[in-house]
Amino acid sequence: MSQPLETLRTDILIIGSGGAGLMAALHALQADPDLDVTIAVKGLIGKCGCTRMVQGGYNVALAPGDSVERHFMDTIVGGKWLPRQDLAWKLVDKAVERIHELENELGCFFDRNPDGSLHQKAFAGQSFDRTVHKGDLTGIEIVNRLMEQIWARGVNKLEEHRAIELIPARDGSGIAGVLLVDMRTGQYRYVEAKAVLLASGGGPTMYLYHTPSGDKACDGMAMALRRNLPLRDMEMVQFHPTGLLAGTDTRMTGTVLEEGLRGAGGYLLNGAGERFMSRYHEHGERATRDIVSRSIYAEMRAGNTTPNGGIFIEMAHLGPENVSKKFKGMVERCADCGFDLAGGRVEVVPTAHYMMGGVEFELDCGTGLPGLFAAGEDCGGVHGANRLGGNGVANSTVFGGIAGESMAAYVQTGSAAWREADKTVLEAGISRAEHPFQARGGNLSDLRERLSHCMWDDVGILRTRDGLRAALTALGDFRAELHETGLADGDRAFNMTWHDWMNLESQIDVSAVIATAALGREDSRGAHFREDFPETGSLEETCFTRITQSDAGLALDMVPVDFSIVAPGQSLIEDEAGAPPSAAE
Amino acid sequence: MQDTADREEMLTVEIWRGREDGALQTYRVPRRESQTVLDVVTWVQRNEEPALAYRFACRVGMCGSCAMQVNGKPRWTCRTHVSRVAENGLLRIEPLANLPRIKDLATDMAPFFEKWQGARGRHEPTRTRHEPMAPVSSESPARKAANAGIECINCAVCYAACDVVGWDENYLGPAALNRAWTLANDERDADKAGLLQAVSQGGGCHSCHSHGSCVEHCPVGLNPTAGIAGLKRMTLAALMKGEL
Numbered sequence: 162m163s164q165p166l167e168t169l170r171t172d173i174l175i176i177g178s179g180g181a182g183l184m185a186a187l188h189a190l191q192a193d194p195d196l197d198v199t200i201a202v203k204g205l206i207g208k209c210g211c212t213r214m215v216q217g218g219y220n221v222a223l224a225p226g227d228s229v230e231r232h233f234m235d236t237i238v239g240g241k242w243l244p245r246q247d248l249a250w251k252l253v254d255k256a257v258e259r260i261h262e263l264e265n266e267l268g269c270f271f272d273r274n275p276d277g278s279l280h281q282k283a284f285a286g287q288s289f290d291r292t293v294h295k296g297d298l299t300g301i302e303i304v305n306r307l308m309e310q311i312w313a314r315g316v317n318k319l320e321e322h323r324a325i326e327l328i329p330a331r332d333g334s335g336i337a338g339v340l341l342v343d344m345r346t347g348q349y350r351y352v353e354a355k356a357v358l359l360a361s362g363g364g365p366t367m368y369l370y371h372t373p374s375g376d377k378a379c380d381g382m383a384m385a386l387r388r389n390l391p392l393r394d395m396e397m398v399q400f401h402p403t404g405l406l407a408g409t410d411t412r413m414t415g416t417v418l419e420e421g422l423r424g425a426g427g428y429l430l431n432g433a434g435e436r437f438m439s440r441y442h443e444h445g446e447r448a449t450r451d452i453v454s455r456s457i458y459a460e461m462r463a464g465n466t467t468p469n470g471g472i473f474i475e476m477a478h479l480g481p482e483n484v485s486k487k488f489k490g491m492v493e494r495c496a497d498c499g500f501d502l503a504g505g506r507v508e509v510v511p512t513a514h515y516m517m518g519g520v521e522f523e524l525d526c527g528t529g530l531p532g533l534f535a536a537g538e539d540c541g542g543v544h545g546a547n548r549l550g551g552n553g554v555a556n557s558t559v560f561g562g563i564a565g566e567s568m569a570a571y572v573q574t575g576s577a578a579w580r581e582a583d584k585t586v587l588e589a590g591i592s593r594a595e596h597p598f599q600a601r602g603g604n605l606s607d608l609r610e611r612l613s614h615c616m617w618d619d620v621g622i623l624r625t626r627d628g629l630r631a632a633l634t635a636l637g638d639f640r641a642e643l644h645e646t647g648l649a650d651g652d653r654a655f656n657m658t659w660h661d662w663m664n665l666e667s668q669i670d671v672s673a674v675i676a677t678a679a680l681g682r683e684d685s686r687g688a689h690f691r692e693d694f695p696e697t698g699s700l701e702e703t704c705f706t707r708i709t710q711s712d713a714g715l716a717l718d719m720v721p722v723d724f725s726i727v728a729p730g731q732s733l734i735e736d737e738a739g740a741p742p743s744a745a746e
Numbered sequence: 747m748q749d750t751a752d753r754e755e756m757l758t759v760e761i762w763r764g765r766e767d768g769a770l771q772t773y774r775v776p777r778r779e780s781q782t783v784l785d786v787v788t789w790v791q792r793n794e795e796p797a798l799a800y801r802f803a804c805r806v807g808m809c810g811s812c813a814m815q816v817n818g819k820p821r822w823t824c825r826t827h828v829s830r831v832a833e834n835g836l837l838r839i840e841p842l843a844n845l846p847r848i849k850d851l852a853t854d855m856a857p858f859f860e861k862w863q864g865a866r867g868r869h870e871p872t873r874t875r876h877e878p879m880a881p882v883s884s885e886s887p888a889r890k891a892a893n894a895g896i897e898c899i900n901c902a903v904c905y906a907a908c909d910v911v912g913w914d915e916n917y918l919g920p921a922a923l924n925r926a927w928t929l930a931n932d933e934r935d936a937d938k939a940g941l942l943q944a945v946s947q948g949g950g951c952h953s954c955h956s957h958g959s960c961v962e963h964c965p966v967g968l969n970p971t972a973g974i975a976g977l978k979r980m981t982l983a984a985l986m987k988g989e990l
Contacts, residue, residue, distance in 0.1 A: 205855060208811050208900070209803035261875040268869020268934065270896050273889070277881030298897055301808055305900065309868035309925075312859055345848050374803045407780035410789055412805040412824060494806060497825040498780050606792045648796060655799030655849045657791050 166591070170353045170579060171199040171317060173568050174339055176324045176381065177360035178202040180212035180554055181537030181561030183307035184259075185358050186316050187267075188565025196569060199352060200311070201319035201341055203361070207308030209376040210362050211538065212557055215300030216419050216490075217284055218292035219263075219271075219558075220551035221256040224281055227289040229253050230733040236552060237727065238739030239286045240517075240545025241686040242700045243394065246726040248543045251524055252552065255559045260293055263558065267306045271295055284551045285420060286449060286739055292551040297419060297490050303554060319352070321345050323660065324361065326590030327384045327533065330580035335531030337580040340590040344660065347653020349591055355577040356532050356568040359385060359520065360561060363538035365398045365675075367668040368513035369617035370415040372401055378664035379671040381539040385520045386670060390529050391709045393541040393720075394518035395671075396678035397688045399548055400622055402453035403429075404512025405495070406471040413498055415512045418491055420550060422474060422502075423447060425487065429457065430473040430506065431465035437472075451547065451688055454511040458622040461510070471510035476502060511622060515553060517544040517688065518678070521707070526564035532577060534568055536560035542705075546687025596644065597662045598653075603646025605661055612639050612669060620676045625693050629680040636673045643669060674715060678706040681717045700729035757832060759786055761798070762840040765847050770838065771795070777835075783816050783823035786837060787851065799850035807965065810901030814851050815840040820906035822965045843906040858902045858921070865922035866944035869929065870936040880934050892931035895924045895973050897966055904960035904970055916949030920960035920970035923951050927973030930980055942981045942990055951977040 173189050175182045178200050186198050203209060222232040232253040237244055263269040264279075271293050272280040284292040295302035311318075319341065326340040328351065338353040364377030382392060403422065404415045423429070423446045431437050441456035442448040448456075457472055467473055476484045481504040485492045488502070495502040519541035526534040537557035544552060571577050615635045619628035643665055648658055684698040685691050704719040727733055755777040760770040773790050784802055791798040802812035807825040814823050816831050817838050831837065845853035873880060882889055904920040905911055911919045926945045929935050945951045951974045960970040984990040 204801070204803050204809075204811060206859075208809045214804050214806075214808050258875050261877070261879060264879050265873035265877060265934070266869075266871045266875055268871070268929075268932070270892065270928075270932070273882050273884040275883055275885050277883045279879060280884075296897070298808065301897065301899060305898070306869065309862065312863050313868050345852075374809065375805055376803050408778060410776075410778055411780050411782070411785050412788060412802070413780075413782065413785075416804075416806045494825065497807070497827060498782065499827055499829070500780075650795075650797035652797040654797075655852055656797040657799065658796035 164348050166349045166351055168351045168353065172197045172354065172572050173199070173356050173358070174352050174354035175200045175358045175360060176339060177210060177362055177537070178206045179210035179360065179362055179537060180303060180307070180557030181360035181564070182358065183207060183304070183311055184558045184561030185360060185536060185565035185568070186311055187307070188562040189569045190314055190316070192566050192569035193573070196572065197317070199317035199319060199354070201322040201324060201339070201352065203321065203323050203344070203376045205320050206311060206318055207304045209374055211364060211373050211377065212554055213300045213304040214374060215303070215554045216297045216417065217550045218282065218294030218299045219256070219260060219554050220284065220287070220291050220549060221260045221293055221555060222253065222289070222291055223257065223260070223279065224289070224291065227291050228734070229257065231289055231738065232291060234727070234732055234734050234738035235287045236549060237545070239547050239549045241547060241697070242703050242729055243545030243687065243705055243722060245542035246724065247524060250726055252543055252556055252559050255563070256555045259555070259559050259562060263303060263306070267310055269295070269302055269306045271302070284549070286549050288736070288738055300554060303558070319350070322350065323663070324380060324384065325594050325663065326586065327357070327388050328582045328587050328590070329388065329530065331583045332581070334580060336533040337582040340587055342594060345655055347656070351582070351587060353579045353582070355572045355579060356534060358564050358568060359533065359535040359539050360537045360564070361539055363516035363519055365513035365516050367612055367616045367672045368621065369613040370404050370510050370512040372404060372415055372417050372512050372514045375412065378667045380667045382519055382674070383667035383670045385535070385539070386674065386710045388530055389710055391521045391707045392519060392674055393521050393705050393707050394545065394678070395516070395541070395674045395708055396682050396706060397517035397546050398513055398675060399450065399515040399517060399688045400454040400511045401514040402450055402457055402511050403474055403509040405498070406467070406469045406508040406510045407498055408469050417512065417514070418474065418507070418509060419488070420450070422476060422488060422491065423453070426479055428475045428478065429453070430475055431460050432467045432472070433465060434473070437465070454622050455690060457511050467508045469508050471508045473506040474509045475506045477504050515548055517541065517546065517548050525567040526560055527567065532571065534564045536564040546689060594663065597646065597648045597659060598651055600645060600647035603642065605646055605658065605665065608639060608642055608646060609661070609665055612665065612672065616672055620672065620679055622690065624679050624689070624691050626680065629676050632676045633673060633680070636669055636676065640669050674708050677715045677717055678708055681706050681719060756835070757786065757828065758836045759790065760836070760838040761787070761790060761851065763850050765849055777828070781828045783814070783821065783826045783828060783831065783837065783839065784812055786828060787823065787839060799848065799852045801852045808899060810899035813842050813901045813903045813906065815843055815906070820903040820963055822901055822903060825965065842902060844908070844911045845902065845906070855902060858900070858905050858919070861918045862900070862922045862925060864944065865918045865926040865950070866929070866941050867922050867925040869932070869934070870940070872934055872936045882933060888931040888933060891976070892928040895928045895968055895970070898924055898968060899966060901965065903963050903965055907959040907963040909957060909959060910953055910955060914949065914953060917953045918945070918949055920974065923954070923977060924968060924970040924973045927976055930977060939984070939989055942984050945977050946981040946990065951981065
């Protein structure tokens with residue numbers, strides 16, 4: 162049986178410990194060292210989530226000849242004119258200060274040139290070499306340095322605490338706190354807070370092949386949805402073309418083999434061992450992520466596949482020794498799993514990587530619920546239809562820092578207080594989490610498999626109206642089936658299968674939002690491709706999707722994009738934005 | 747006669763169940779071609795033991811969450827191929843050594859991170875976000891020394907492998923001291939004396955007896971022993987000069 166609810170109290174509660182959550186905690190304490198700040202996270206501080214997994218780096222306009230305007234134009238053009246422009250501007254502008262903070266104050270050890278200046282590399286879809294990095298493990302460097310600073314400060318740590326419900330105030334005036342479960346013991350904890358940051362990250366883990374960390378399940382978006390907060394751009398799910406394919410029952414399947422392999426001249430081969438990319442695009446393997454992913458998917462659908470149902474990547478023609486030297490990390494990773502990337506062929510498959518969409522938020526990271534702030538991949542609007550590689554970690558750290566400052570300021574205002582919780586929502590949250598202990602039967606693994614195939618086949622890289630409608634029906638059935646599925650072991654302490662159950666609930670809820678948005682967008686751009694509407698249509702009339710949940714179900718609005726800084730056809734720079742290199746070296 | 751070619755190849759897997767008190771339980775797990783130890787643990791959770799506790803996150807050797815003892819040795823399980831460690835089809839999987847146990851295969855890593863702080867494992871800034879970045883040549887010897895140790899994923903495999911950690915609960919351990927070594931070589935750091943003070947206290951670098959178990963087990967190929975030797979030299983030199 163579950164134990165009685167415990168209640169804790171803090172000024173600022175942060176959900177998540179990636180780039181957004183950790184940066185927010187630091188900035189809140191810089192603004193006011195007397196604040197009581199608590200971080201609650203599903204894994205260990207700094208050791209779960211996706212910022213840590215960043216390989217590429219951090220886009221920022223620093224070098225002579227580059228400019229914030231150029232970075233902005235690359236972001237807008239790359240995002241197919243869908244980004245909310247003031248947010249995109251905030252990203253590129255604030256990234257300059259943030260990278261200095263990371264290097265100077267937090268001690269990040271970014272790669273240098275022999276002359277002592279920062280090294281910036283080329284990355285896909287950008288018109289300038291602006292990606293700051295630490296080898297090809299930039300995320301580890303950034304999160305390790307943030308994590309050390311957090312451990313040194315008096316931040317309350319609720320590790321292995323899963324957030325299960327955002328609790329509003331009884332009088333409807335704003336957020337009152339968050340219901341959590343201590344995963345180690347199964348104890349429910351309600352944390353009252355004057356301000357809450359949703360920074361749990363996105364992560365399209367509902368797809369058969371996916372890159373994000375195993376703890377990710379879109380919990381943050383699912384919780385926001387239950388509070389009727391609008392989500393935007395949810396149809397925009399970025400697929401990385403080359404995820405590792407290691408066969409049945411392997412966790413490593415879906416994880417990214419880096420873009421640079423294609424940029425350096427790697428071949429993609431179908432099951433018959435033939436190169437095929439030139440049939441789809443003039444740039445061949447070096448075409449952009451979306452084009453390569455679609456081409457691989459088309460090849461797979463035509464049945465030209467490898468033994469495990471993907472395609473091959475082959476690097477050997479570039480000289481196995483060179484490949485081993487240049488892509489040491491990737492070659493070693495493959496070798497550990499029994500694959501020879503340098504000299505042989507490795508099976509790969511496109512893999513769901515990043516959600517451009519998420520909760521609508523403001524420049525100060527505020528949301529529609531007073532006292533609730535959001536930052537990072539939980540949010541939508543910064544990237545539009547496509548995120549540039551290197552803009553993800555910039556997004557989480559830039560907006561995480563802003564959120565920390567905003568929350569500190571908010572807590573100092575008169576409108577912030579510990580609000581009295583809406584007990585009904587609190588109790589409903591606990592019953593929702595308790596439900597699988599009462600249910601009987603069912604097969605969770607089998608349900609997860611079917612969800613992942615449904616999303617992959619019908620809400621994936623190539624979409625049609627019929628497929629999306631079928632998926633929405635199936636998702637409704639999955640939800641009903643989940644509620645009939647129970648847990649075979651009633652132990653609440655560190656019960657991974659209980660958390661798998663709750664992960665599935667979040668994933669199914671957010672999958673329905675993705676499918677609804679994808680059905681609503683009757684054009685193709687960026688990450689979203691409709692076979693029945695393959696044209697992009699008029700950029701001037703660009704709308705974004707906004708989905709809100711109510712008792713009646715999911716409601717979709719198509720909202721015109723406000724070209725507040727630059728309109729299609731205009732530019733802030735002289736030459737072309739978003740241009741080469743098409744695949745980074 | 748049964749056709750053995752049709753029979754699925756199976757592993758015999760012993761897994762620790764319980765807290766400090768517990769026992770090994772035995773499971774039969776189907777062998778797969780590209781299977782890691784983490785895949786074996788996952789299979790057991792999904793098919794045999796639904797409440798089995800274990801920790802993992804990234805699945806690819808970046809987060810350092812999934813280390814366990816595998817046939818007696820500490821390893822990152824997500825990148826340990828079964829064929830490299832199974833002995834006659836047998837795997838014994840236990841929680842990482844030298845850390846308090848939470849349940850089954852999950853340990854409490856807090857002492858490891860507290861010691862990281864004990865070694866002053868964090869940057870002390872000399873510049874603010876409003877100043878230009880320090881020029882540091884990629885070719886300078888100190889930069890190269892720091893770079894050699896910087897890519898630690900704090901998986902605590904070295905901490906579990908170290909016999910000094912096992913017998914001296916105050917010993918900071920290889921990972922924390924390795925981090926201190928990277929800071930000692932970082933010209934941007936503001937408080938070298940404080941750093942050397944922290945690492946030369948009781949339980950600091952002088953407790954290391956250079957057995958090299960950390961080097962042998964580090965999954966990312968770092969050499970904490972060399973860094974700790976560097977700290978010993980650096981602290982002695984500072985002592986001679988009266989800086990400590």
